[in-house]
Amino acid sequence: MSKKVILSGIQSSGRAHIGNYFGAMKQFVDLSETYDCYIFIADYHALHSLQNPKEMKENITNLLLDYLAVGLDPKKVTLFKQSDVSEHTELCWIFDTITTMPYLMRAHAFKDAEAKNKEIVVGTFNYPMLQAADILLYSPDVVPVGQDQRQHVEISRDTAEKFNRIYGQGGQTFKIPEPLIMDAVAVVPGTDGRKMSKSYGNTIPLFAEYEEIKKAVMSIVTDSSEGVPKNVYAIHSLIRSAVELDPIYKSKTGKYKELKELLIEDLEKFIAPLREKRKAFEKDIPKALAILKAGGEKAKKVASAKMAEVREKIGVQVY
Numbered sequence: 001m002s003k004k005v006i007l008s009g010i011q012s013s014g015r016a017h018i019g020n021y022f023g024a025m026k027q028f029v030d031l032s033e034t035y036d037c038y039i040f041i042a043d044y045h046a047l048h049s050l051q052n053p054k055e056m057k058e059n060i061t062n063l064l065l066d067y068l069a070v071g072l073d074p075k076k077v078t079l080f081k082q083s084d085v086s087e088h089t090e091l092c093w094i095f096d097t098i099t100t101m102p103y104l105m106r107a108h109a110f111k112d113a114e115a116k117n118k119e120i121v122v123g124t125f126n127y128p129m130l131q132a133a134d135i136l137l138y139s140p141d142v143v144p145v146g147q148d149q150r151q152h153v154e155i156s157r158d159t160a161e162k163f164n165r166i167y168g169q170g171g172q173t174f175k176i177p178e179p180l181i182m183d184a185v186a187v188v189p190g191t192d193g194r195k196m197s198k199s200y201g202n203t204i205p206l207f208a209e210y211e212e213i214k215k216a217v218m219s220i221v222t223d224s225s226e227g228v229p230k231n232v233y234a235i236h237s238l239i240r241s242a243v244e245l246d247p248i249y250k251s252k253t254g255k256y257k258e259l260k261e262l263l264i265e266d267l268e269k270f271i272a273p274l275r276e277k278r279k280a281f282e283k284d285i286p287k288a289l290a291i292l293k294a295g296g297e298k299a300k301k302v303a304s305a306k307m308a309e310v311r312e313k314i315g316v317q318v319y
Contacts, residue, residue: 019196084296
């Protein structure tokens, strides 16, 4: 039997942090042992927040190195760049023509932007359709996401079902994917207690040097009314079990500085091997980029075949 298919990606919008790792990258590596994985760099999605070509190129290369350093094996995983597969934006437009504005106004990102009275670009309003295209082109069985991203998969499912219903002749075009949510790492906390996010400036970089780890950890917000600093413990629990941590935190009740120092040492032990692997890949950037290009060519064959089917279904395939 062929393996089930998984697809996911991360925006090339800045440095990877431990939230990216525990919330997504680690899952990708673990799942690659039993699934056929398509993992991409979402560079077109990153255009919402980044309009600097030099920085974009650097971010794409950096995220590629990150993927390789955490253990994504190109022999097991198809690594590719969203912009290398033009079918993503083509399918997005087709989905636009069957999707109503009131439906997209329910999307969390749009509602958040509207609540903040931002000037909302069309890309922010429309990005769920590009995301649906990202997913549905590769007929994945499951899409690994955090709990806060469940809606992304729900929109993709709705879109697939609507297209299949409108253009139902000749059977189902798009497979209906399922979300795969690992509750233990659904939301990784940042140094301020909110979700770890580059936009909040509350991250611990995944490949940080020791001094950078120290600075980030010492900035973790603590509540002096609690015996256990919950934000420190929440981050610590990513790399050590409760069985190990609970006795330590109980014996050091109120000693926040000592607990932060222990977290610094444990994070350094965890990050150091990844940091060294990344430096090794960084010595041969052309080799890494060749892996990305080859992955893009493989992904494009799959996407092109699906788009040929879509064009036939919508009636534009006349010769």
